[in-house]
Amino acid sequence: MPLLKVTIDNVEVEVEAGTTIMNAARQVGGHIVPPAMCYYSKLEGSGGKCRTCLVRVAQGSAKDPRPMPKLVASCRTLVQDGMVVENTTSPEAMDSRQAITEFLLINHPLDCPVCDQAGECHLQDLSYVHGLEETRTVEERRVFKPIDIGDKIKLHMNRCILCYRCVMVADQITDKRVHGILGRGDHSEISTHILKAVDNDFSGNMIDVCPVGALTDNTFRFKSRVWFTKPFDAHRNCTKCSGKVVLWMKGEELLRVTGRKDKYGELDEFICNDCRFDHKATADWTIEGPRAIERHSVISQNHYGKQ
Amino acid sequence: MQENSKVPEFNSETLDLIAQIIKRYPEGRQKSALLPVLHIAQAENQGWLSPGMMDYVASLLQIEPIEVYEVASFYSMYNLKPVGKCVIEVCQTGPCWLKGAENIVAHFESRLGIKPGETTADGKFTLKTVECLAACGTAPVIQVGTEYHESLTTEKVDQLLDQWKAENKISHKNPYL
């Protein structure tokens, strides 16, 4: 198959047929990559919902050079040969991204100071780049009570942006889904309807795929701000998963175990709940060494972070 | 969320009807029958879908209970909380509003002593406001069970209420029968 040529923010890249604009941009990396709040390459059918990755297609293809009439979701739009895409170079796309960020925030509690996700929250990152400096709403926010879904996972529905990733994890990674999106429109929520425990060997991955602090690890709750912990790559022999994880240490204490994420915040591999929740002694792990963290990350603020 | 204590079970006539409905869809696509079956289940369960009833529907269609909850909570015709014997649904969208729907709602409120979303203390009536019922030419319109009542006035509302009280109106009946 011949490669398709696509230009994104004046950077040319050749990709295989069937590649989305988002993934073409990721092949290049850097600022031309649109943010993804709902898309997750390892979850089938994800994307298209949050609309933060909208870009302008200035030229549809070499064959049909007309621009596309509307902004398109880069995570769900396939590259055509000769396509010209404008992400950060399109004022229209940037204006929409600012609006989408505002939409995602109008019902968000902005409780970052007490949120365990702070410091590794994609909504924080998004707001930092695309958010308005002041709120334009005076309206009351939607309010839900935090609940435990299973003994290890806390659901803060107030923070949820309805990306559907955790639903897809339950559908695609675990053997039975007991939670889902209930209700409709602005009353939609993640729920089990009647209180049921999400209890499954792989359910903990819902925490890792959550772009915000809606699903957090109950065993790590309020233990530490993430930037006071140091991440180490580690592994163990596990019969259920690869056993390759990140250990989040504070001094000698192992506070949290997560999967390993790439620079787009996606897990390299899904890990099992045994590794995540039940091995909180460093002796259980073979530590490979400190994990490289991107220098701009808030997590690197209090320690090294050689890349 | 309230739980029904006993596990529901449909009679053979209803089960036959459901079997017939499932046959309308291709093999393995029995989930397609979910909306029709939930209409029947709601009617058989005093007008609302209890978790127990939804779990039963899930077992009939061989799907997970969460798939039923997701769907039942999406569609506005399904009640996830108990309702009165007679559910009165008043349309309030633009065309009905232009023709005085607010007066109709207010009249129901004062006659029944309840607000939309509430049920009378005797459990006889539930008042709901709903969105467009596609009968705008004969606004204002209400729906009770499968019946439409159109071109309403406060006098007509009085007549209907008197009649429903007299006959002990029940709005939830299996709509297929």
Place this chain on the structure above:
Amino acid sequence: MATKILLNNIEVPGLANFQVYRELGGYTALEKALKTLTPDELTDEVKKSGVRGRGGAGFPTGMKWGFIDKQSEKPRYLVCNFDESEPGTFKDHHLGEFNPHLLIEGMILGSYALGVKDAYIYIRGELFYVMKILDKAIQEAYANGFLGDNILGSGYSLNLYCHPGAGAYICGEETALLESLEGKRGNPRIKPPFPAIVGLYGCPTVVNNVETIAALPWIVNNGSEAYAAIGIGNSKGTKLISACGHINKPGIYEIELGLPVEEFIYSDEYCGGIINGNKLKAVVAGGSSVPILPAELILKTAAGEPRLMSYESLADGGFKTGTMLGSGGFIVMDHTTCIVKNLLTFARFYRHESCGQCSPCREGTSWMEKILMRIEGGQGTMKDIDLLVNIAKHVEGNTICPLGDAAAWPVASAILHFREEFEEHVKLQKCPF
């Protein structure tokens, strides 16, 4: 008198019964098609007739049929969109209730043209009583050999079923409808792929509105040329207009496309003028989603030409001074109407009906409703008016499906044409009506 294609005989008592429909010439189009037309010839007839989707989008029906994937080995489906829920629109309700066999005959014709073996009519759950009328008519059609195996000895077989919705406007969006028909939440799918390639159960599917389907028997009986001879420009044939609001004669009218709007509103043959001799203030001409127009712009275009009931004339002037024919839901407002309050009911409707899947629609519809509630309630500020325009602008075009546009246009147009009324609410700190 205008040609009656859809409402012909609608007042004949018992038309919903097979015998009555048959005696009035029903199912002759089907007989003709099965005997004299190949499926491709029938598709060509539909293309040549120029009939366009009557659900609101106005997409040419023949072209839509042409997109169906004929290479696919999978079964194909035809689904009738009877999820009529657009405020102001009640034409399909009427047609299905009083002339169910016309819809059924149309479904058989469409299915034959598309090579469909199983077809569905998806009808909104609130219209369960109409579904029972359709179900009975379908049974009659089976009993008389017009449905089932080997229809009229032609070798063509078709099964037709009704499927009820359960209260969700969004299921009128064709991919949400297909999701719903599969027993799921009515979340619109991300397109492409379009249903013609990946539709019901992943199979090639065409979704057509009731009124579109119901026009097929006449087109077959009278020929595509006869159909295309009615109407004006690219607006061929007749259209059902459901008229409501402050008019003397609300109801469903079949018009030849091209009828002057003024005649439609004031003539006794149609709406019969404004109630109590009141003054016309505004019209929403094509269902709640389309831009509202003030009296002067609905009767005449900005250029001073008489405005006609056609796709092109109603759209003349774009969104600055024009609107859309949409679904034909014609909502008339007299001078006593508060535009802000009317808009608030629409905003509430769209917030209530948003599926919640994508952020601009989920958050934007609810935000706009809340601001309008404040303005109508006397707590609005001048800034709120501009904020509404700004939110509408950012919802429009940025959503998965057209519900975002449908929610944004009424807001944008009401403020464009009636800004002073919003400002008056703010100045008086109450509703002036």
